[in-house]
Amino acid sequence: MDTKEHSETLKLHTESWWSKEELELINSWAFQGERVIHGTPSGVDNAVGTWGGILRYHAGTITPLSRVPVLRILLTNTKVPRSTKSLVAGVRDKIKKFPSVMHPVLESISAVSVTCELTLEEIASDPMPEHYAVLEELIDINQHHLQVLGVGHASLDTLCRTTLAHGLHSKLTGAGGGGCGITLLRPDADCSVVQNVIQELKDCGYDCWETSIGVPGVCLHSASSLTEEVAQALNSN
Template sequence: MLSEVLLVSAPGKVILHGEHAVVHGKVALAVALNLRTFLRLQPHSNGKVGLNLPNIGIKRAWDVAKLQMLDTSFLKQGDVTALTPEQVEKLKEVAGFPEDCADHEHLAVLSFLHLYLSVCRSQRALPSLDVTVWSELPTGAGLGSSAAYSVCLAAALLTACKEIPNPLKDGEAASRWTEENLELINKWAFQGERVIHGNPSGVDNAVSTWGGALRYQQGKISSLKRPPALKILLINTKVPRSTKALVAGVRSRLLKFPEIVAPLLTSIDAISLECERVLGEMAAAPAPEHYLVLEILDQNVTGVWNLPWQRDTWCSGAERGPQKFSLPSSPRGR
């Protein structure tokens, strides 16, 4: 078990093209933002495991010995399947939540417990530790806040339990894990996302894990080669939305009106592919007409869904993925 304080951060994301369609097997292009989520893990020996989420006013603690005595065999280490509704109810019992809780705050706690109990099952005894997570990302704004949260949790718990090595070398202020380790972090982060969102595509946690600009389709991830520098205008409407509800809404429309919605998904896929081609050309020799095409593509995709783009802050794209730092930072709200 890790003995020193661990500080991890992971970026948020914005999907340039393919939002919602990616859940149905279409191509999505996404970039990481220079807005990040931060996690501080403090090992100790007080027999408690604590979770502090100052951004959303959550602070919980559990007795490790009591958790150890509970039957958590339904959480199989390395299991890649989503939790069944029955397993989620058992997890609620472990957390001490009522059966009907489904708000974002409760789901964030359930995601933590799922990863903590699953990853740490490899230890002879569940570890005592305090985890504090704070973020520059607003929740419910489509910027991957839950994915960055899940990536930070997965990276920290896997490192603390020595399932992956600590990448930080003496004298380094920051570092990142190897590709093999990032694969494992991404796999576990996806499990955390499933607890929160039910049936996510996996693109959010992939971008938060690897950073940069990515092409994502049905679990296959590839980096966009030498993408041009992008400035993205983010407008925060302060109106939170549930990704789980939005994904379910699109699926419901597809099932109810397949002849109408399926062609829309195909059109979105074509827009993503054309944007990928244009970005590739811009990487080699950018020209003014490329920006005009990108503007037309943006107008087309918003017309397809009839959804206004809502972004708030100037952010540069192509941020790095999760990083481990040497010095703890003071979390906001404490």
């Protein structure tokens, strides 16, 4: 199945699982949970978790991208706790203190997002190896930007160094200051390399999973469809 067909399938599956009203209700409750955790969240996390796909967030407006590829990633939890409220406040203070320095950084971050969106559209239409090279460069640039904003952390530096030693590119996700990071995996990424990276990250004390982004949002699974590992985890809770 090519990327375009896959995207259409995801849309059909999401629509068949839930009604629009049910999705809006799930999203609204998820947003309230975000408010408890983050204070004044953007609404992006709960929205993408509900509807899936990839979203654009600009000037307070959330817009789903119409054509998106499914990307393989590693999701790594550094297990370093952080306060989103404190990190956001720190960025706000830095912008207030150094406006002439920080505003160009924010503009550059926006340009990275626009370039990334265009690249994702190209991948959805006709994926080529050079597209993934562009995404990898953008990941590196964005990670440096975020460090300038003051939301980096030594644990995230370790993540980036560990994966880059294997030719993989990583960046923080979420608020930064620890927390989680993502690593892009090309479609042809060697399985043995991926497994070695996962093991090295676990040796650092991190949790690491291979997963995908650009996939459906909230799903309803029957008990019979769960893997034994997932069923055991749910039963243990």
